[in-house]
Amino acid sequence: MASKAPRSDFEFKPVSLKEFETVFPQLVDDLAQHCKQYAPPEDALKWYKDSLNHNTMGGKCNRGMSVVDTTSILLQRSLSKREFFHSATLGWLTELLQAFFLVSDDMMDSSQTRRGQPCWYKFPKVGMIAINDSFMLESSIYVLLRQHFNTHPSYASFLEVFHTTTFQTEIGQLCDLLTAPEDHVDLNQFSPKKHSFIVIYKTAYYSFYLPVALSLHYLSLATPQNLKQAQDILIPLGEYFQIQDDYLDAYGAPETIGKVGTDIMDNKCSWVINQALERASPTQREVLDECYGRKDAEKEARVKAVFRELEIEKAYLEYEDEFVRKIRDMIAKVDESEGLRKEVFESFLKKIYRRSK
Amino acid sequence: MASKAPRSDFEFKPVSLKEFETVFPQLVDDLAQHCKQYAPPEDALKWYKDSLNHNTMGGKCNRGMSVVDTTSILLQRSLSKREFFHSATLGWLTELLQAFFLVSDDMMDSSQTRRGQPCWYKFPKVGMIAINDSFMLESSIYVLLRQHFNTHPSYASFLEVFHTTTFQTEIGQLCDLLTAPEDHVDLNQFSPKKHSFIVIYKTAYYSFYLPVALSLHYLSLATPQNLKQAQDILIPLGEYFQIQDDYLDAYGAPETIGKVGTDIMDNKCSWVINQALERASPTQREVLDECYGRKDAEKEARVKAVFRELEIEKAYLEYEDEFVRKIRDMIAKVDESEGLRKEVFESFLKKIYRRSK
Numbered sequence: 001m002a003s004k005a006p007r008s009d010f011e012f013k014p015v016s017l018k019e020f021e022t023v024f025p026q027l028v029d030d031l032a033q034h035c036k037q038y039a040p041p042e043d044a045l046k047w048y049k050d051s052l053n054h055n056t057m058g059g060k061c062n063r064g065m066s067v068v069d070t071t072s073i074l075l076q077r078s079l080s081k082r083e084f085f086h087s088a089t090l091g092w093l094t095e096l097l098q099a100f101f102l103v104s105d106d107m108m109d110s111s112q113t114r115r116g117q118p119c120w121y122k123f124p125k126v127g128m129i130a131i132n133d134s135f136m137l138e139s140s141i142y143v144l145l146r147q148h149f150n151t152h153p154s155y156a157s158f159l160e161v162f163h164t165t166t167f168q169t170e171i172g173q174l175c176d177l178l179t180a181p182e183d184h185v186d187l188n189q190f191s192p193k194k195h196s197f198i199v200i201y202k203t204a205y206y207s208f209y210l211p212v213a214l215s216l217h218y219l220s221l222a223t224p225q226n227l228k229q230a231q232d233i234l235i236p237l238g239e240y241f242q243i244q245d246d247y248l249d250a251y252g253a254p255e256t257i258g259k260v261g262t263d264i265m266d267n268k269c270s271w272v273i274n275q276a277l278e279r280a281s282p283t284q285r286e287v288l289d290e291c292y293g294r295k296d297a298e299k300e301a302r303v304k305a306v307f308r309e310l311e312i313e314k315a316y317l318e319y320e321d322e323f324v325r326k327i328r329d330m331i332a333k334v335d336e337s338e339g340l341r342k343e344v345f346e347s348f349l350k351k352i353y354r355r356s357k
Numbered sequence: 358m359a360s361k362a363p364r365s366d367f368e369f370k371p372v373s374l375k376e377f378e379t380v381f382p383q384l385v386d387d388l389a390q391h392c393k394q395y396a397p398p399e400d401a402l403k404w405y406k407d408s409l410n411h412n413t414m415g416g417k418c419n420r421g422m423s424v425v426d427t428t429s430i431l432l433q434r435s436l437s438k439r440e441f442f443h444s445a446t447l448g449w450l451t452e453l454l455q456a457f458f459l460v461s462d463d464m465m466d467s468s469q470t471r472r473g474q475p476c477w478y479k480f481p482k483v484g485m486i487a488i489n490d491s492f493m494l495e496s497s498i499y500v501l502l503r504q505h506f507n508t509h510p511s512y513a514s515f516l517e518v519f520h521t522t523t524f525q526t527e528i529g530q531l532c533d534l535l536t537a538p539e540d541h542v543d544l545n546q547f548s549p550k551k552h553s554f555i556v557i558y559k560t561a562y563y564s565f566y567l568p569v570a571l572s573l574h575y576l577s578l579a580t581p582q583n584l585k586q587a588q589d590i591l592i593p594l595g596e597y598f599q600i601q602d603d604y605l606d607a608y609g610a611p612e613t614i615g616k617v618g619t620d621i622m623d624n625k626c627s628w629v630i631n632q633a634l635e636r637a638s639p640t641q642r643e644v645l646d647e648c649y650g651r652k653d654a655e656k657e658a659r660v661k662a663v664f665r666e667l668e669i670e671k672a673y674l675e676y677e678d679e680f681v682r683k684i685r686d687m688i689a690k691v692d693e694s695e696g697l698r699k700e701v702f703e704s705f706l707k708k709i710y711r712r713s714k
């Protein structure tokens with residue numbers, strides 16, 4: 001069909017959240033259908049569907065939608081119905097992976113709310129059942145992969161990418177939990193190197209590399225060179241994204257970011273505290289040791305004062321300028337000969353550059 | 358080699374726990390080696406290894422060892438070093454799957470001890486990190502499968518069997534959690550049908566069917582007929598095993614079973630209470646409604662008195678006789694033409710028949 005052939009005048013249009021969300025109910029049906037072969041009691045089936053809906057829907061879906069967007073950019077045309085459904089399904093699998101991590105992370109962090117509602121485990125009827133619910137969110141990935149991609153030439157690669165990314169995220173999460181326990185502050189545990197490890201493994205792989213890797217495998221464009229180029233750009237991009245997140249937690253306007261930052265009180269190993277530790281005088285270090293990670297507004301204010309003295313905001317803006325220059329340079333050098341496209345990365349960068357929320 | 362050819366006079370000798378345990382340190386090394394590519398902080402790597410050792414070693418390993426035993430029975434000879442290592446590795450993967458389930462089940466059940474020690478999450482330094490540790494136990498399965506079986510003709514089947522069994526166990530666990538919450542007793546939730554669903558999905562698939570399915574795939578004997586015969590016998594055997602467990606919890610001698618039964622106080626949907634509910638008069642039912650699932654020794658004693666009145670012990674012995682007659686009959690009818698052997702099932706039955714612990 002002429003309308004689907006590559007056109008040099010193709011203008012990429014990102015998928016909307018609304019379009020992307022139309023696919024999920026179908027997947028919930030597929031999962032319920034799969035369960036029915038086991039003839040589970042009705043309340044268990046209903047519970048599973050409720051957990052799928054509650055924990056997977058309702059987010060911004062940036063990760064999931066980027067599978068669809070990347071696929072359209074790589075094809076340089078709008079997607080057929082079938083291509084849209086398949087790439088959106090892969091997108092929802094990344095959202096299921098994230099749901100698995102978020103449900104359990106909230107328990108490990110004793111968080112209270114998520115997406116403007118109580119955390120799943122905080123619902124009185126749920127409690128610790130949320131652990132098993134998180135398991136089932138993860139398992140759903142493999143049920144759906146089998147249902148929809150069993151005969152795809154990249155089926156084995158899809159499995160491998162999900163296993164690898166899951167393990168990477170779990171090591172990152174472990175390091176985060178060991179480095180910044182909420183109840184025991186030890187700033188000697190922190191370092192820019194550790195921050196980088198945590199951010200790359202806990203966030204960058206599943207949030208940035210995974211969606212593009214899935215799209216490349218889907219289109220049978222996952223050559224070693226393409227995968228390597230994607231990783232070399234997307235992991236730093238993911239790191240930048242998390243550094244923004246850390247920066248906004250301390251410096252963003254609550255009206256804009258939609259929450260009041262709590263990283264200081266929560267003893268988070270954030271980019272901001274690591275920069276401060278690199279720069280602090282012995283006296284300033286004493287203040288940080290005494291006041292960081294305490295649930296005490298006055299102490300939080302003293303930490304913020306040290307941040308101000310050390311001009312961490314300025315350091316951030318410099319980091320950002322420098323980083324964006326370097327990453328633009330890397331993107332400009334992308335070798336497109338095996339079907340990868342600079343535009344994939346430009347689109348990611350555009351979505352997050354100088355974001356204020 | 359003559360010594361490895363099938364011999365009609367082969368006498369099967371089960372693997373010992375000691376021999377089986379020799380393999381695990383090697384697997385921990387393999388996993389640590391795999392991690393090192395990510396250059397994790399040392400404390401995270403050490404934590405992961407400690408969790409692997411603490412949570413996977415130290416059990417009876419019946420599930421894991423049955424992969425080795427089944428493989429030897431199917432080959433009708435003792436195993437080569439390589440065959441031993443591979444079948445023991447598959448055995449340890451079932452032990453890792455169980456470790457994943459036990460670490461998390463203890464959290465969901467608020468249990469205090471496991472294998473004579475505090476539960477993993479009960480160690481002060483561990484706490485909720487145990488959730489992520491359980492994830493990493495599960496992920497380890499796929500790392501090791503890839504390292505050791507990537508080129509095996511059944512690699513894809515191994516992945517599928519683990520995914521399917523994991524999901525089945527999780528549905529069983531969900532149903533268990535919904536049916537018998539510790540803090541809300543409602544005996545109307547119980548029924549022999551629900552008991553059967555929970556037991557089959559939560560226990561029988563991973564404990565009985567999985568080890569034999571792995572051995573069949575390993576030997577490329579996993580024909581549809583062999584898998585079906587294995588399932589048709591092993592799922593009832595697994596159900597029988599759990600019914601024994603439920604029976605022993607109420608009637609076993611604490612000195613023999615190594616613990617004091619707590620199913621009555623813990624509101625467990627056990628075979629014993631389900632039999633009692635089937636037989637209870639309205640007056641007896643009232644006692645059960647009032648006294649089951651309460652942390653109160655006097656109420657527990659009243660439940661036990663009703664069990665005695667209803668002769669549940671006699672019902673159990675009748676069930677056992679009847680079940681064993683039927684299952685022996687099924688085993689006798691096994692079609693061995695595609696390489697399956699009755700002796701696989703006889704060996705399982707022999708290990709559990711009339712067990713007192």
Ligand SMILES: [Mg+2]
Binds near residue numbers: 105106109111
């Ligand atoms: Mg959190």
Ligand SMILES: [Mg+2]
Binds near residue numbers: 105108109176
């Ligand atoms: Mg966290």
Ligand SMILES: [Mg+2]
Binds near residue numbers: 246249263
């Ligand atoms: Mg943040």
Ligand SMILES: [Mg+2]
Binds near residue numbers: 462463466468
């Ligand atoms: Mg338990």
Ligand SMILES: [Mg+2]
Binds near residue numbers: 462465533
């Ligand atoms: Mg339990």
Ligand SMILES: [Mg+2]
Binds near residue numbers: 602620
């Ligand atoms: Mg028991």
